[in-house]
Amino acid sequence: MDYFKVTKRCIRCLKPLRENGTCQNPKCVRYKPDPEPEKKQEEKTNDGAK
Ligand SMILES: [Zn+2]
Secondary structure (H helix, E strand, C coil), rough: CCCCCCCCEEECCCCCCCCCCCCCCCCCEEEEEEEECCCCCCCCCCCCCC
16 A cells, blocks of 8 residues: 655654754754754854853
C-alpha cells in the first residue's frame, strides 16, 4: 500500500521537520540550531530571561 508522503512534523509545534528530523521553528521548545550553519549568525538579542 502506498500512502502519500508523510511529512514528519514536530510533536510540539507541528511544523515540518528538517530532513534530519530536527525542528526548525526557533520558537519551539524542540528547536535545534542548524548543525551545519553556512552563515554565521550572531544573536545579540539576549534578554537574559533565563
Ligand atoms: Zn517544533
